[in-house]
Amino acid sequence: MHTVGFFVYPGHQILDLAGPFGAFEAAAKVAGRPLYALEVLSRAGGLVPGSGSVAVATGAAGDARVDTLIVAGGDIGPMLEPGEVQSVARLAGRTHRIASVCTGAFLLAEAGLLDGKRATTHWRMAQQLQRSYPTVHVDADRIYIADGGIWSSAGVTAGVDLALALIEADHGVELAREIARELVVYYRRAGGQSQYSPISQMEPESDRIRIALAFARDHLHEPLQIERLAEAAHLSVRQFGRTFRRETGETPAKAVERLRVEAARARLQDGSEPIEYVAQAVGFSDPERMRRAFVKLYGMPPQAIRRLDRSMGKSPAIANEM
Secondary structure, eight states: OEEEEEEOOTTBOHHHHHHHHHHHHHHHHHHTSOOEEEEEEESSOEEEEBGGGOEEEEEEOTTOOOSEEEEOOBOHHHHTSHHHHHHHHHHHTTOSEEEEETTHHHHHHHTTTTTTOEEOOOGGGHHHHHHHOTTSEEOTTOSEEEETTEEEEOSTTHHHHHHHHHHHHHHOHHHHHHHHHHTTSOSOOOTTSOOOOOGGGOOOSSHHHHHHHHHHHHTTTSOOOHHHHHHHHTSOHHHHHHHHHHHHSSOHHHHHHHHHHHHHHHHHHHOOOOHHHHHHHTTOSSHHHHHHHHHHHHSSOHHHHHHHHHHHTOOHHHHHTO
8 A cells, every 4th residue: 555654843834734634535535445544754753733733643754664755834944953854854765756745845955855856835935945945946836846756836725736646646537536526626736837926026135136027017018038137137148047036936938927917917807908908918929828828827718817806806916816
């Protein structure tokens, strides 16, 4: 039987544990037979306090052997204590598949498990992860990422998407879909779907990158190649590209596309302009390109977003988190 071990530490986020745990637990009920053995592990074992003062009973990592190791997210300080890092590194050396939920990626990175690999985390922490571990290729634009045998996911509920994707890899799409129904959640979001990232409110470290973002916001209707943004920031193209990625977790091209999508969404919600006019006004070369960008960021096309926003009467920022 496939054993899934969940690693926790003081200050772990309880939902980062409970969400994926519940998905794997439901597999037996849906399949009608045991598929996974589940263990919750910690460095020393015993009760480990998590968020909201909820303590979780754990076994000691010690010589435990699991087939899949999932590191829960939570407070970064406690998870990076040397003892925690060493425990995860030892566990990882005895497992076939490793995953993290939310900020758990920091623990994998500290253990050297993400060196040279693509990874994601909660959008709010993506910049910090990239700055702290420059050898990791952080992609803040993903619900989850699989790079070889190492998986990582965005924050909180994305852990359920990650678990369903792992189950699908083990037992196929039909079982994963039935588990999603059992949990009363949408069938897992595709890993390539964007998580919410309010780039229009982004505050990079340096004035030059802030100037480039401001320039982009003011000139969305114009061509915005990297050369033009670098010129606005008074940096070489190469230096601008590296600095921009380090401080924002985005490439300049992705950032401009995201800014255009956010601007288009505001216009779609507030007015009755035709989709074609909105696309041109915010700098998309054609409506189809805007449609693809909307689907990637929000999981649905502009027309559906307009209907959703109008029917719910909510702001774009709130709707993004649904």
